[in-house]
Amino acid sequence: MYTEILRIIEGGLAKDARKVYSYSKLLAEKIGKDGDSKMSKMIFRAIENRTATTVSMDELLTTPVDPESRLNIVDVEVPSNEDIPVILSKLIDAKITDFINMVKYQSQLIQKGIETSNSLLLYGNPGCGKTTIAKYISEQTGLPLVIARFDAIVSSLLGNTAKNIRKIFDFADNKPCILFLDEFDAIAKARDDQYELGELKRVINSLLQNIDSFAKQNILIAATNHPELLDKAIWRRFNTVIEIGLPQEDEIIKLLKTFTDGFSTEFMHDDKRLDRLSKLLIEKSPSDIKTIINNAKAQTVINGRETLQYEDVLTELFEFNHRGNLTIEKLVEFLNDNGVPQASIAERMGISIRQVRNYLNKQL
Numbered sequence: 399m400y401t402e403i404l405r406i407i408e409g410g411l412a413k414d415a416r417k418v419y420s421y422s423k424l425l426a427e428k429i430g431k432d433g434d435s436k437m438s439k440m441i442f443r444a445i446e447n448r449t450a451t452t453v454s455m456d457e458l459l460t461t462p463v464d465p466e467s468r469l470n471i472v473d474v475e476v477p478s479n480e481d482i483p484v485i486l487s488k489l490i491d492a493k494i495t496d497f498i499n500m501v502k503y504q505s506q507l508i509q510k511g512i513e514t515s516n517s518l519l520l521y522g523n524p525g526c527g528k529t530t531i532a533k534y535i536s537e538q539t540g541l542p543l544v545i546a547r548f549d550a551i552v553s554s555l556l557g558n559t560a561k562n563i564r565k566i567f568d569f570a571d572n573k574p575c576i577l578f579l580d581e582f583d584a585i586a587k588a589r590d591d592q593y594e595l596g597e598l599k600r601v602i603n604s605l606l607q608n609i610d611s612f613a614k615q616n617i618l619i620a621a622t623n624h625p626e627l628l629d630k631a632i633w634r635r636f637n638t639v640i641e642i643g644l645p646q647e648d649e650i651i652k653l654l655k656t657f658t659d660g661f662s663t664e665f666m667h668d669d670k671r672l673d674r675l676s677k678l679l680i681e682k683s684p685s686d687i688k689t690i691i692n693n694a695k696a697q698t699v700i701n702g703r704e705t706l707q708y709e710d711v712l713t714e715l716f717e718f719n720h721r722g723n724l725t726i727e728k729l730v731e732f733l734n735d736n737g738v739p740q741a742s743i744a745e746r747m748g749i750s751i752r753q754v755r756n757y758l759n760k761q762l
């Protein structure tokens with residue numbers, strides 16, 4: 399009996415579902431013979447429910463390739479129980495939660511005769527979290543994410559593009575996974591590049607047909623920065639369409655909290671400074687805010703300081719806004735305008751207070 403347990407552990411660590419399944423079955427039979435029929439039944443029940451899922455999970459490991467470039471046309475990401483922080487407005491957060499619940503309760507809804515169609519189109523500015531949301535949904539539902547690489551799909555041979563599209567949908571069909579078409583507009587963009595309009599129409603039609611038959615019983619997410627490039631016919635295929643916009647002040651504060659987590663900060667407890675920062679960061683994407691905070695954190699560590707300071711973030715924000723066009727006068731003015739005391743400005747720049755005042759007077 400101990401041998402079976404050992405083999406199950408080995409199988410689990412090697413993600414070998416078949417090994418786990420066959421040794422669990424042996425174990426259940428032995429336990430049953432030894433007289434513990436209750437435990438034996440419990441093991442049988444646990445593996446019976448899992449077989450269909452685990453076997454098709456294994457199938458997810460052999461991914462299709464483009465016949466010409468030999469590049470993989472999909473990547474599979476298995477959820478790892480990671481905590482993915484996504485900060486969204488209340489309304490959008492609620493819509494994403496609704497979608498997750500529809501996916502989680504899909505089989506119950508179907509059993510009750512309720513038709514569900516789980517297809518979600520995310521559109522909006524770059525760096526606002528479309529790809530992150532797809533990963534978050536995968537974590538929340540426990541379903542692997544099959545990410546279609548549209549750069550690899552749009553093959554130089556039109557025939558291959560249509561074939562690649564079909565391969566992707568066939569690959570994800572009837573498997574416990576979410577098909578994620580990222581940078582979805584790549585197909586539409588090809589309009590200017592390689593194909594005649596008529597040829598491209600055929601590719602788009604094949605895409606539409608695939609979406610139609612796929613979305614009925616599978617889960618589909620698509621994301622694009624360029625909604626204007628998508629055909630109207632494509633929009634209609636998705637039963638949930640969400641615009642992911644730039645964060646507002648409330649969300650910016652939450653993003654600052656998330657990105658500074660684990661660092662000692664004083665400005666996060668200073669309402670006035672926090673308010674100022676959130677106003678200065680309006681119009682920035684979460685990805686921009688992450689870059690600014692990460693740069694500020696890096697400078698803090700490099701300079702051997704313990705605390706991430708308000709002026710560190712302001713300095714990085716200023717550099718972010720004026721890439722390639724930095725002057726010390728302007729930076730001094732920016733810090734001064736945003737409430738950093740002149741003595742602190744002098745100290746961090748290694749100049750005298752008199753010089754700080756000189757710079758400021760020059761600006762007048």
Ligand SMILES: Nc1ncnc2c1ncn2[C@@H]1O[C@H](COP(=O)(O)OP(=O)(O)OP(=O)(O)O)[C@@H](O)[C@H]1O
Pocket residue numbers: 483484485486522523524525526527528529530531622623684685686688
């Ligand atoms: N709403 C958000 N909440 C928390 N972090 C975010 C959010 N949006 C973006 N990020 C951070 O910014 C990075 C980039 O975001 P992501 O790739 O999801 O954006 P995107 O909308 O897919 O951008 P693109 O249109 O360029 O593909 C992510 O690694 C994530 O850490």
Ligand SMILES: [Mg+2]
Pocket residue numbers: 528529530580581621
């Ligand atoms: Mg993205």
